[in-house]
Amino acid sequence: MAGDLLSLRQHVTSLEVENGHLRRSLASQEELGHSLLADADLDVMTQEELLDRLGDKHVARAVAATLKRKLVASTAEVKRLKDRVQWLQNELIRKNDREKDLMLLQRAHQQQQATLRRCQEKVAKTKGLEDTVRQQEKVIEAMERVLQEKLTGATRNAEKPAGGCKW
Structure with a gap:
């Protein structure tokens, strides 16, 4: 041009x-x-x-x-x-x-190029946020498993009588 x-x-x-x-x-x-x-x-x-x-x-x-x-x-x-x-x-x-x-x-x-750059930046930012959300979901799932395991372990311990066998 x-x-x-x-x-x-x-x-x-x-x-x-x-x-x-x-x-x-x-x-x-x-x-x-x-x-x-x-x-x-x-x-x-x-x-x-x-x-x-x-x-x-x-x-x-x-x-x-x-x-x-x-x-x-x-x-x-x-x-x-x-x-x-x-x-x-x-x-x-x-x-x-x-x-x-x-x-x-x-x-x-030039205006279209500027708009395109802004949109591309938003897409990149959105992709970064999506990656962060996925990582956080994995961490939350891992924490839920650990919590579930602790709750299951605590329930088992509560079912066992304290102090051993009394016969």
Whole structure:
């Protein structure tokens, strides 16, 4: 059980590390997208303004197409990373629940072990008392025999006349 607990904790730690990496990656992707849009202001720029800024019509279209592809790819990556973060958070919750259940089971097991030890001690004590009672019964039986023999001997002596024969 301790090994299970350690492996769960290691897995939780690795999930937390991966979660952190994914969050940082997500933040950098969002930052990259925002900086790209902030630098170019594509939403407010017309195609003519973009052409003026870049100078060449073909280059401007290529840049616009590239930026759109990057934006779509970044959006998809952000969604994928958000889904992954959500999945990892759910997995972490499940692992924490399992660890909690494991700890409850360990506590219950320890209580059962303590109860078992107490019962075993009572059984051992009872067995010792039973042995003592048997020994005492033997002693009492022996004393009863001795007493019976003395009583039988005293009764025989009482039946014999005192002082010998009188004929």
